[in-house]
Amino acid sequence: ILNFVLVHGGFHGGWCWRLVAERLRHHGHHVTTPTQTGLGDRRHLASNHLTLSHYVDDIVQHMLSEGVQDVILVGHSFGGLAISGVAERLPDRIRRLVYLDALILQAGQTPYSVLPAEVVAQRRASCISENGVSVFPPPPVTVFGIPEDHPEAAWVSSHLTPHPACLYDTPLPITQEVGNGLACTYIACTSPVLSSVASSQAWARQQAHWQWRELATGHDAMVTDPAGLTQMLIDIAQ
Helix, strand or coil: CCCCEEEEECCCCCCHHHHHHHHHHCCCCEEEEECCCCCCCHHCCCCCCCCCHHHHHHHHHHHHHHHCCEEEEEEEEEHHHHHHHHHHCHHHEEEEEEEEEECCCCCCHHHHHCCCHHHHHHHHCCCEEEEEEEEECCHHHHCCCCCCCCCCHHHHHHHCCCHHHHHHHHHCCCCCCCCCCCCCCEEEEEECHHHHHHHHHHHHHHHCCCCCEEECCCCHHHCCCCCHHHHHHHHHHH
């Protein structure tokens, strides 16, 4: 039995892993899908004071409360930031880090510092206030590589929540190299490559001690190719 902790990306929540979690459990594996503060079913906790440290804490406390060991810790997109932090906090509980088309920051960097200038400008321009909290409204599902006519498009669209803007201006609380010397795999979604993770993909591919994998699907691979992603996660973990 393998232990998977699946961490979602921006605008999403633990809900987005449903199709993959079902398949992994069908194979007999243990799976949890925590939701980060201020998103998904925890959107009511959004505030202007959230930092990436809170997002690391979310997953650290989740893993401690679940009592899981030997974890395959998967971070999708913005969720890659949290797993980098957890790698320094709970290295003895992690079997492998899997960065799924994930954003990668070095120590002290903020999301804004690695995103393309046009993406930063678009994010800043889209910012609105919701209940006094500065947030980015969720974009159309097509931004995540999900076609409008995809059978799960309406489900995803109805579940996306605004993303607290302050998180993009906060540095990642790590002091070691990304991954903290643990076994790391980067899974790049290539059809198409999302501009906001292109530089992270390029960096990961240059890491000699990292495993590199590709899925010929859009950014939200857990929606557009759940079977392929499930099999790849099992293969990587074993």
